[in-house]
Amino acid sequence: MANTTDDAHLSQIGNEQLQLLERLSNACAVSGDEGEVRKIVLEEVRPHATDVKVDALGNVLVTRRGQGENRLRVMLAAHMDEVGLMITNDEGEGIYRFATVGGLAIADLPGKTMLVGKEHLPGVIGIKPIHLTEPEERKKPFSLEGLRLDVGLAAGKVKVGDRATFATVFVRQGPSLRGKAMDNRLGVATLIELVKRAPAQIDLLAAFTVQEEIGLRGARVAAFTFNPDLAFILDSTPAFDLPAWDVDENVRYNTRLGAGPAIYVADSSTLSDPRLVRYLIDTAEAHHIPYQLRQPGGGGTDAGAIHKQLAGIPSVSISVPGRYHHSPASIVRLSDWQHTLDLVTSALFHLTPQVLAGER
Amino acid sequence: MKPLIRKLVETPSPSGYETQIRSVVQAEIEPLVDELHVDALGSLIARKGQGSAEGIKLMLAAHIDEIGVMVTQVDVNGFIRFTTLGGVRPYTCIGGRVCFLNGASGVISMEPLDDMSRVPTFEQLYIDIGLSSNQDAPVGIGDVAVFDRPFLDLGGRLVAKSMDDRIGAAVLIETLRQTKDSPHQLYFVFSTQEEVGLRGATTAAYGIDPDLGLSVDVTGTGDTPRRSKARMEVSLGKGPAIKVRDGGMLADRRVVDWMVRGAEKLGLPYQLEILEGGTTDARAMQLTRAGIPAGCLSIPCRYVHSPSEMVDYQDVLQAVQLLVELVSHPIKL
Numbered sequence: 001m002a003n004t005t006d007d008a009h010l011s012q013i014g015n016e017q018l019q020l021l022e023r024l025s026n027a028c029a030v031s032g033d034e035g036e037v038r039k040i041v042l043e044e045v046r047p048h049a050t051d052v053k054v055d056a057l058g059n060v061l062v063t064r065r066g067q068g069e070n071r072l073r074v075m076l077a078a079h080m081d082e083v084g085l086m087i088t089n090d091e092g093e094g095i096y097r098f099a100t101v102g103g104l105a106i107a108d109l110p111g112k113t114m115l116v117g118k119e120h121l122p123g124v125i126g127i128k129p130i131h132l133t134e135p136e137e138r139k140k141p142f143s144l145e146g147l148r149l150d151v152g153l154a155a156g157k158v159k160v161g162d163r164a165t166f167a168t169v170f171v172r173q174g175p176s177l178r179g180k181a182m183d184n185r186l187g188v189a190t191l192i193e194l195v196k197r198a199p200a201q202i203d204l205l206a207a208f209t210v211q212e213e214i215g216l217r218g219a220r221v222a223a224f225t226f227n228p229d230l231a232f233i234l235d236s237t238p239a240f241d242l243p244a245w246d247v248d249e250n251v252r253y254n255t256r257l258g259a260g261p262a263i264y265v266a267d268s269s270t271l272s273d274p275r276l277v278r279y280l281i282d283t284a285e286a287h288h289i290p291y292q293l294r295q296p297g298g299g300g301t302d303a304g305a306i307h308k309q310l311a312g313i314p315s316v317s318i319s320v321p322g323r324y325h326h327s328p329a330s331i332v333r334l335s336d337w338q339h340t341l342d343l344v345t346s347a348l349f350h351l352t353p354q355v356l357a358g359e360r
Numbered sequence: 361m362k363p364l365i366r367k368l369v370e371t372p373s374p375s376g377y378e379t380q381i382r383s384v385v386q387a388e389i390e391p392l393v394d395e396l397h398v399d400a401l402g403s404l405i406a407r408k409g410q411g412s413a414e415g416i417k418l419m420l421a422a423h424i425d426e427i428g429v430m431v432t433q434v435d436v437n438g439f440i441r442f443t444t445l446g447g448v449r450p451y452t453c454i455g456g457r458v459c460f461l462n463g464a465s466g467v468i469s470m471e472p473l474d475d476m477s478r479v480p481t482f483e484q485l486y487i488d489i490g491l492s493s494n495q496d497a498p499v500g501i502g503d504v505a506v507f508d509r510p511f512l513d514l515g516g517r518l519v520a521k522s523m524d525d526r527i528g529a530a531v532l533i534e535t536l537r538q539t540k541d542s543p544h545q546l547y548f549v550f551s552t553q554e555e556v557g558l559r560g561a562t563t564a565a566y567g568i569d570p571d572l573g574l575s576v577d578v579t580g581t582g583d584t585p586r587r588s589k590a591r592m593e594v595s596l597g598k599g600p601a602i603k604v605r606d607g608g609m610l611a612d613r614r615v616v617d618w619m620v621r622g623a624e625k626l627g628l629p630y631q632l633e634i635l636e637g638g639t640t641d642a643r644a645m646q647l648t649r650a651g652i653p654a655g656c657l658s659i660p661c662r663y664v665h666s667p668s669e670m671v672d673y674q675d676v677l678q679a680v681q682l683l684v685e686l687v688s689h690p691i692k693l
Contacts, residue, residue, distance in 0.1 A: 293501040297432055308563060311564075312399050359379070360398070
């Protein structure tokens with residue numbers, strides 16, 4: 001069993017953390033327009049930081065300096081942006097054409113209610129009602145060119161370039177949390193908690209990054225600025241464990257809900273530093289924290305940009321698994337979030353330069 | 361050079377897991393260099409010489425990783441599903457054997473195909489390591505393996521599963537041995553993770569901050585039977601290839617000319633190479649920091665990214681001769 005005094009630094013996710021996640025999930029921050037989430041982050045971290053700055057791309061770079069000699073400079077990154085839409089053409093009468101920002105399936109869009117622009121104007125992605133469609137027509141997939149966003153008649157309120165996100169309201173459902181943009185407000189909420197309770201033996205360099213969903217753009221410059229000794233990337237990865245999931249034979253699942261934080265060995269953009277993978281596994285096992293290894297393969301996190309920056313930065317990603325990412329609503333388990341926070345907190349509190357003593 | 365080549369090609373080290381091959385290379389070069397270190401991504405970086413007033417800081421890179429596979433799932437019956445590390449193709453996997461870094465071995469086979477005329481996808485392939493269940497399986501998610509084929513010496517031609525790019529590493533090691541006097545500060549870089557996107561060379565180049573970069577890697581050939589009229593103008597046995605361009609880099613014209621002059625001075629055969637797809641560590645060097653002149657010396661290689669990659673031994677020896685010549689004199693671009 002875990003030693004209680006040893007684990008005294010662990011924090012329980014309670015109402016305070018859940019309310020923060022709710023605010024973050026409901027906030028709108030499509031890639032390139034992260035201001036709303038940035039505002040919340042700045043508010044939360046300022047009282048706890050040695051230094052806070054917003055860089056040229058909009059990343060929030062927070063330093064919380066530790067005490068003592070030979071402190072490791074540890075970067076933690078979580079992206080603030082979410083996938084969404086950008087208005088591209090005003091067709092009059094409150095009807096707009098749009099482009100997708102980040103990985104969005106067109107099939108997820110028709111009929112969805114949206115929030116548009118900084119004022120969160122309500123809108124809907126209209127579809128031809130079933131009364132008027134032919135049976136053959138209903139079998140055809142929707143195309144982006146055929147879809148429009150309708151905000152009613154609010155002339156002049158929506159402008160080309162405005163972003164739109166799903167109008168989903170965060171809810172707690174028993175052991176689960178449901179909301180939009182859990183990828184990656186969960187990471188943002190986790191990182192805010194870590195800034196508040198950083199251990200003293202390291203310098204904690206927290207990067208709340210922008211534009212991850214469109215190519216890891218914020219993380220790249222954030223890592224350049226911080227030039228850390230190593231990096232942990234906090235994200236949320238798709239779970240594919242639906243009732244149809246067959247335990248015997250499924251070669252495509254990434255992670256399962258309820259099985260704890262997902263540690264990355266490899267994805268399409270990063271081969272995690274094996275020393276850090278081993279360290280996380282050892283930490284989880286020593287503290288009896290459940291974990292899973294994310295199925296290697298596709299996908300990517302900010303690690304893809306961070307580990308290749310400068311002369312190289314040992315990196316590993318840890319994700320809270322969530323179902324239905326990049327759709328109007330994801331479902332995640334509170335226990336997975338708690339265990340992710342526990343794992344990263346424990347890993348940071350016990351971190352010494354020894355972790356990188358051997359060659360990769 | 362054959363014993364060295366054999367040793368290098370038979371050492372299993374897929375992208376991201378280059379510890380074994382790095383030790384082998386390190387043991388070979390340690391007595392020959394002034395300084396050695398391993399960077400954050402695992403590349404082995406060796407410096408030889410301080411450089412004189414007329415010398416430059418020259419980075420030579422060959423990647424030590426090879427393509428391989430990584431376990432994604434062990435099913436209840438003990439069959440192993442996998443993903444790829446680098447440009448593995450499904451049709452070169454079937455019937456092949458793999459060797460895990462922890463010593464386990466297995467064969468790759470496939471589910472029954474509905475349509476025999478189509479190449480199966482990786483989702484239809486699996487590794488059988490002789491298990492009946494996943495209980496106490498010796499491998500798990502994230503474990504890595506390389507293709508298992510012995511080195512084959514055909515006399516003039518050499519075959520191995522990892523000529524790409526252990527042959528480049530062999531050329532660099534031999535160049536290091538034969539270079540007696542150089543006006544340059546020479547950085548020999550044995551880079552990692554090339555096959556997954558030039559990642560090791562990217563960080564190594566940043567760390568070294570060289571004046572000029574040259575990679576040594578394999579390139580494809582157009583000298584095998586084919587129906588298509590489009591044919592690459594590179595053959596085995598016609599000398600090392602001086603890269604003009606590939607899918608990711610336009611070689612610096614001045615670097616190309618410098619290499620051509622070197623080959624002509626020695627009377628060595630050489631070929632000019634235009635590769636439509638693929639690229640090398642030279643791209644990462646060219647784009648490092650504010651940019652540097654970069655080029656690539658290629659070893660022509662048939663059947664690249666298959667378990668039986670073939671090179672011509674004379675091409676290899678001539679590549680070493682050319683490289684020794686190039687690094688031994690002041691460079692005027």
